[in-house]
Amino acid sequence: KQEVTQIPAALSVPEGENLVLNCSFTDSAIYNLQWFRQDPGKGLTSLLLIQSSQREQTSGRLNASLDKSSGRSTLYIAASQPGDSATYLCAVTAAGNKLTFGGGTRVLVKP
Amino acid sequence: EAGVAQSPRYKIIEKRQSVAFWCNPISGHATLYWYQQILGQGPKLLIQFQNNGVVDDSQLPKDRFSAERLKGVDSTLKIQPAKLEDSAVYLCASSSRAVDSLETQYFGPGTRLLVL
Numbered sequence: 001k002q003e004v005t006q007i008p009a010a011l012s013v014p015e016g017e018n019l020v021l022n023c024s025f026t027d028s029a030i031y032n033l034q035w036f037r038q039d040p041g042k043g044l045t046s047l048l049l050i051q052s053s054q055r056e057q058t059s060g061r062l063n064a065s066l067d068k069s070s071g072r073s074t075l076y077i078a079a080s081q082p083g084d085s086a087t088y089l090c091a092v093t094a095a096g097n098k099l100t101f102g103g104g105t106r107v108l109v110k111p
Numbered sequence: 112e113a114g115v116a117q118s119p120r121y122k123i124i125e126k127r128q129s130v131a132f133w134c135n136p137i138s139g140h141a142t143l144y145w146y147q148q149i150l151g152q153g154p155k156l157l158i159q160f161q162n163n164g165v166v167d168d169s170q171l172p173k174d175r176f177s178a179e180r181l182k183g184v185d186s187t188l189k190i191q192p193a194k195l196e197d198s199a200v201y202l203c204a205s206s207s208r209a210v211d212s213l214e215t216q217y218f219g220p221g222t223r224l225l226v227l
Contacts, residue, residue, distance in 0.1 A: 044204075089153050101155070
């Protein structure tokens with residue numbers, strides 16, 4: 001059974017610092033890995049999707065890496081801003097388009 | 112393009128009462144998902160529909176939870192009777208193509224349930 005773990009569970013940084021969020025998964029038989037953002041009282045917004053054959057994906061200040069063999073992914077957010085404060089979730093996709101989520105990392109960026 | 116709609120947004124009930132949630136997916140999306148997200152945890156898949164058929168309900172507590180998607184469009188999720196541990200956010204998501212293809216899931220805002 002796939003298990004996805006995110007460390008740390010919470011993170012607080014001053015504005016301008018780079019953020020590093022970690023995700024690990026136990027079963028490397030995945031199709032892709034996604035990073036989502038969740039704001040309080042709102043649904044999930046997909047930030048980046050990395051196919052299993054890719055090593056990384058970039059969008060603006062966000063960069064995500066994937067090491068499928070070791071079961072790890074890292075999300076980097078450069079030059080953090082208070083608007084980046086949210087919960088970040090990673091999820092892996094298995095057959096049948098089924099997502100298995102990690103528990104999330106709550107991020108607070110202080111002005 | 113309108114997103115996934117869910118109602119109600121919030122619901123407070125007492126234990127042993129029943130409750131129902133409604134989801135309207137993005138128009139034309141064949142696959143619909145219901146997730147349960149307990150506070151501090153990631154979403155957990157409860158049930159997955161392909162059109163009006165159930166693809167996977169292995170994690171749905173069938174003694175108290177039921178879901179239907181009768182016309183292959185909108186869906187309802189029901190809990191009867193509710194327990195304290197059912198307090199969670201219930202998220203609906205949809206994706207455009209068949210369940211055996213890898214398509215981005217689009218999430219609704221969720222229904223926050225509190226069972227007292």
